[in-house]
Amino acid sequence: MVPLLLVLLLVLILGGAGFAVQALWWIAIIVLVVWVLGFVIRPAASGGKRGRWYRW
Numbered sequence: 001m002v003p004l005l006l007v008l009l010l011v012l013i014l015g016g017a018g019f020a021v022q023a024l025w026w027i028a029i030i031v032l033v034v035w036v037l038g039f040v041i042r043p044a045a046s047g048g049k050r051g052r053w054y055r056w
Helices: 003-040
Strands: none
Touching: none
């Protein structure tokens, strides 16, 4: 009974980790797209030069 519970617990942990990794990949892709779009769509600063799209 204990080995069966350990195997089920291991499957549950690995399944949850797989879902978390999948979600992290999607988040990373979205951040990458926003980052690249930030270089394309930059507001013009004073003097006609291209400004920074980030605040810091």
